[in-house]
Amino acid sequence: MSTTTAGGGPVTTEAEAAAAEQLRSAVARQFGRSLHIRTLDTGSCAACEQEIRMLAAPHYDLHRLGLFFTPAPRHADLLLVTGPMLRAFAAAARKTYEAMPGPKLVVATGACALGGVYQPDAFSYGSADQVLPVDVWIPGCPPSPLALLHGLLVAVGRLADKVSGLSFVAGASS
Amino acid sequence: MPLWFVRGLRRGVVTTRYPDRSEMSARDLPTPPAFRPGALTGEIADGLVAICPSRALTREGGTLIFDVGACTACGRCGEYAPGAVTASGEFELAAARRSGLVKRIGLGAEVTR
Structure with a gap:
């Protein structure tokens, strides 16, 4: 993709990176205050949906963090995708994503959406990132409401991605 | 209660x-495993790979590759090899990169032999 400035000169990669970073921080600032979530079930067993539903319960109360569920993709900033992305659902998933106003985030939720449970076959793509541009991955089967909260806050840049630095070696500090 | x-x-x-x-x-939640490389032999690693129902574990020579994203925290690996596998206790597992969830664990027992 070739990009040019208003003056016609080529955009340097440094300028692009600076602009991208500026946009990213502006988006994080906006999304950090209020974010609307649309859930998308692409063939999950509904265990993930049970946990997502618990986020709205008094114990987790995601509204205190400025996060809200919306039934309309056109009102949504973030798409919370569950399930192994059935081939029959891919067109609907793409349309949902396209219907969302930008800037938008996609969060793959649960082991199915991350490619852990189903292999790609005649019925499913096997993971959400085969069809949608995923920004944050939340493991779990299902992810607990706390894990979901952490993932949503990672997506909006309010918490750091912690797992990338972990070794999963017992006794290691990181 | x-x-x-x-x-x-x-x-x-x-x-x-x-x-x-x-x-x-969060302490009561099932969590993905953490491994003790010193207790991991090739034989145990192969057994873990075979027993994992979600293909979160694969072996590549002297390395056990653990995909946290594929793990369902079912605990079967911990039952199979309690000496080599323990619960990690981590629940904040969201990653901004898919590759950040793939962990490479050296088979310590294999290397020292």
Whole structure:
């Protein structure tokens, strides 16, 4: 993709990176205050949906963090995708994503959406990132409401991605 | 009865303070495994790969590759090899890169032999 400035000169990669970073921080600032979530079930067993539903319960109360569920993709900033992305659902998933106003985030939720449970076959793509541009991955089967909260806050840049630095070696500090 | 429930009844507030404060109920959650490389032999690693129902584990020579994203925290690996596998206790597992969830664990016992 070739990009040019208003003056016609080529955009340097440094300028692009600076602009991208500026946009990213502006988006994080906006999304950090209020974010609307649309859930998308692409063939999950509904265990993930049970946990997502618990986020709205008094114990987790995601509204205190400025996060809200919306039934309309056109009102949504973030798409919370569950399930192994059935081939029959891919067109609907793409349309949902396209219907969302930008800037938008996609969060793959649960082991199915991350490619852990189903292999790609005649019925499913096997993971959400085969069809949608995923920004944050939340493991779990299902992810607990706390894990979901952490993932949503990672997506909006309010918490750091912690797992990338972990070794999963017992006794290691990181 | 979960402690948070009792505390909530006493204070009259049930809502968690996460992420500003750590959440005690997280300790009761099933979590992905952590491995003890010193106790991992090739034989045990092959057994773990065979027993994992979600293909979260694969072996590549002297390395056990653990895909946290594929793990369902079912605990079968911990039952199969309690000496080499323990619960990690980590629940904040969201990653901004898919590759950040793939962990390479050296088979310590294999290397020293």
